[in-house]
Amino acid sequence: MKSNDVILQTATKFVLFIILAFSVYMFFNGHHEPGGGFIGGLMTASALVLLLLAYDIEMVRNILPVDFKLVTAAGLLTAVGTGLGSFLFGVPFLSQTFDYFTFPVLGELELATALLFDVGVYLVVIGVTLTIIQTIGEDQ
Amino acid sequence: MTDLLLQISAVILAVSIFIAVYRVAKGPSMPDRVIALDNIGINLISLVAVVSLILETTAFLEVMLLLGILAFIGTVAFSKFIEKGVVIERKRD
Numbered sequence: 001m002k003s004n005d006v007i008l009q010t011a012t013k014f015v016l017f018i019i020l021a022f023s024v025y026m027f028f029n030g031h032h033e034p035g036g037g038f039i040g041g042l043m044t045a046s047a048l049v050l051l052l053l054a055y056d057i058e059m060v061r062n063i064l065p066v067d068f069k070l071v072t073a074a075g076l077l078t079a080v081g082t083g084l085g086s087f088l089f090g091v092p093f094l095s096q097t098f099d100y101f102t103f104p105v106l107g108e109l110e111l112a113t114a115l116l117f118d119v120g121v122y123l124v125v126i127g128v129t130l131t132i133i134q135t136i137g138e139d140q
Numbered sequence: 141m142t143d144l145l146l147q148i149s150a151v152i153l154a155v156s157i158f159i160a161v162y163r164v165a166k167g168p169s170m171p172d173r174v175i176a177l178d179n180i181g182i183n184l185i186s187l188v189a190v191v192s193l194i195l196e197t198t199a200f201l202e203v204m205l206l207l208g209i210l211a212f213i214g215t216v217a218f219s220k221f222i223e224k225g226v227v228i229e230r231k232r233d
Binding site: 003008015019022026029033034035039043046049050052053054055056057058059133137138 | 203206220224230
């Protein structure tokens with residue numbers, strides 16, 4: 001059936017970047033306010049779901065040629081890697097620390113190693129969600 | 141005074157959600173139910189805003205944006221299922 005989804009596709013082109021920006025905001029917001037890796041990953045995945053709804057699986061595979069099972073594996077490796085990194089400093093597994101650094105444009109920032117663990121959570125959530133949705137979406 | 145106004149508006153929003161729930165249960169056709177669910181989502185955003193004013197906190201501001209995005213995506217998915225029978229197409233021709 002020939003159909004015309006020009007309104008949905010044009011709206012998606014704008015809304016997609018708003019949702020992605022919101023997910024990145026939620027991801028970096030997680031240390032002091034509500035947010036974090038889990039909800040950030042879910043919002044990124046829902047932005048890609050909106051892309052899947054407005055277009056089709058083949059097109060999303062073309063513009064994002066990523067195997068999401070590998071994204072899940074990379075996220076788990078990142079999370080374990082931050083745990084193993086604490087052994088370099090002679091402290092117990094998954095010890096976290098933070099410090100204040102001054103950057104040229106941004107000024108003083110608080111950088112915590114918990115952010116690296118959150119990157120792992122973020123990647124795992126995106127990978128698992130999109131693997132489930134793409135596997136269900138293929139109808140044979 | 142402001143507290144009373146906020147409580148009255150919360151009650152009005154709850155009543156409007158209840159009316160939309162009636163439309164979801166009764167609605168003769170499928171699009172009626174989808175529109176009523178979208179209506180519930182939008183009213184829920186307003187209710188979260190009023191509740192966050194009553195509790196005097198800004199911790200729920202992300203919840204409002206999140207509900208707006210999720211209501212939009214859910215409505216789009218339901219509409220696509222009603223119109224085409226599939227939610228995610230394999231190859232669009």
